[in-house]
Amino acid sequence: MLFSNIKILDENFEIKDKMYVATDDDRIVYVGDCMPRGDFGDIRDGEGKLLMPAFHNAHGHSPMALLRGYAENMKLQDWLFTKVFPFEDKLDSNAVYWGTLLTMAEGMRFGIVSHSDMYYFLDDMVRATDESGMKANISRAITEFGDGDPWETERLKEMKDTYERLDGAADGRVKIDISIHAEYTNSLRAMQAVADYCNQVGAINHIHISETKSEHEECKVKYGKTPVKLMNDIGAFDSKALAAHCVWVEDEDMDILKEKGVSVATNPMSNMKLASGIANVPEMLRRGINVAIGTDSVASNNSLNFFEEMKMFAIAPKIRFNDPTLITPKQTLYAATRAGALAQGREDAGLVKEGFKADLIMIDLEQPNMYPVHDLMNNLVYSASGTDIVMTMSDGRIVYENGEYKTLDIEKTMFEAQAATKVILSKL
Numbered sequence: 001m002l003f004s005n006i007k008i009l010d011e012n013f014e015i016k017d018k019m020y021v022a023t024d025d026d027r028i029v030y031v032g033d034c035m036p037r038g039d040f041g042d043i044r045d046g047e048g049k050l051l052m053p054a055f056h057n058a059h060g061h062s063p064m065a066l067l068r069g070y071a072e073n074m075k076l077q078d079w080l081f082t083k084v085f086p087f088e089d090k091l092d093s094n095a096v097y098w099g100t101l102l103t104m105a106e107g108m109r110f111g112i113v114s115h116s117d118m119y120y121f122l123d124d125m126v127r128a129t130d131e132s133g134m135k136a137n138i139s140r141a142i143t144e145f146g147d148g149d150p151w152e153t154e155r156l157k158e159m160k161d162t163y164e165r166l167d168g169a170a171d172g173r174v175k176i177d178i179s180i181h182a183e184y185t186n187s188l189r190a191m192q193a194v195a196d197y198c199n200q201v202g203a204i205n206h207i208h209i210s211e212t213k214s215e216h217e218e219c220k221v222k223y224g225k226t227p228v229k230l231m232n233d234i235g236a237f238d239s240k241a242l243a244a245h246c247v248w249v250e251d252e253d254m255d256i257l258k259e260k261g262v263s264v265a266t267n268p269m270s271n272m273k274l275a276s277g278i279a280n281v282p283e284m285l286r287r288g289i290n291v292a293i294g295t296d297s298v299a300s301n302n303s304l305n306f307f308e309e310m311k312m313f314a315i316a317p318k319i320r321f322n323d324p325t326l327i328t329p330k331q332t333l334y335a336a337t338r339a340g341a342l343a344q345g346r347e348d349a350g351l352v353k354e355g356f357k358a359d360l361i362m363i364d365l366e367q368p369n370m371y372p373v374h375d376l377m378n379n380l381v382y383s384a385s386g387t388d389i390v391m392t393m394s395d396g397r398i399v400y401e402n403g404e405y406k407t408l409d410i411e412k413t414m415f416e417a418q419a420a421t422k423v424i425l426s427k428l
Helices: 062-067 076-088 093-109 122-132 154-166 188-201 213-223 227-233 251-260 268-273 281-286 306-321 329-336 338-343 376-382 410-427
Strands: 002-009 015-024 027-032 043-045 049-053 055-060 112-119 135-142 174-180 204-209 240-245 263-266 291-293 360-364 389-394 397-401
Touching: 015 049, 049 376, 055 240, 055 263, 055 291, 055 338, 062 076, 062 093, 062 112, 062 122, 062 410, 093 112, 093 122, 093 389, 093 397, 093 410, 112 122, 112 174, 112 338, 112 389, 122 135, 122 154, 122 174, 135 154, 135 204, 154 174, 154 188, 174 188, 188 204, 188 227, 204 227, 213 227, 227 240, 227 251, 251 281, 263 338, 268 306, 281 291, 281 306, 291 306, 291 329, 291 338, 306 329, 306 376, 329 338, 329 376
Parallel strands: 002 043, 002 049, 055 112, 112 135, 135 174, 174 204, 204 240, 240 263, 263 291
Antiparallel strands: 002 015, 015 027, 049 360, 360 389, 389 397
């Protein structure tokens, strides 16, 4: 496919006009300012459009699409224990499949091609991801408080079995990560077992860390150290790691995250909606930590509109520190794309660059909310909407274009997700 005469957000995160971008199979094979030689099949005129890297959602729980709007105006612990956990206890294979497929549909509509996910019923999540043509880093979130050998539990057995069977599924579009759900949902023995296994296989360890002040402080009381220090001491960062939230991390924690090369997935919309706080992203960036953007689940967001998430990513630190100069549009766009790809271990993704994966979105710039144009980068972060996306491409395959979902039946997906939700509610 060839995109001609189109604006692009190039590999240096600068706007270039009247460019040509060609894709072949799953790769970008040409980026330049003149027509390339060769037959690239379908040619798309890019007049009035922008081509940029697709979004990599660095933290979420896809099946929780079924809980959208279910639990509102509640503190996190009440939200979890009185509403979310009882609902999740009734989930089954069918519900997880349709919930995940619904998230894949919403994701492609809003320019997301890859999700970092932690949940369970992983076979069904992998199946939905594969069928949708999307990508995902999926992990079996471990929550385990038993006194016995953690490897005698079904959860850890499932984690190991899933990694061995499904890592690299869907032609490599699916990666299986490992997940210590959080410090407060596990015994030390279970966390150590998971960390050891993660290091053994060299996977990414996806962990909730310091999401709330109470979680952070209670860990210090229980273990005499912060969640980051605890995870570091048990070796949870010795392979690769993705730390979700990090709202309440301290200076020494950030030193550890930088030293160990841990990526941070900040979730501004969810964190503010649940009143968990605002992460110190400016300081993390100053220290050179790879900070990516996540949505968390739509149960606490309540959408996957990534332009909305980017805008909040850029604005939230300005509020926290009363400093409007913090976080630039360039930093924001990088966090939403390249940083997310790196957090997922997808080194060849997240840039409009020759040889990289053809994960692209095309944005219609001919919209009232995008005029006038003093600086297009500013408009992308502060003015654009997910509805301005007219095409999403995953691994060189168009999965969404102009209202059409190319890889799934959207009406059936919405119907089945609603039906599965009704079944669960009937059991509560």
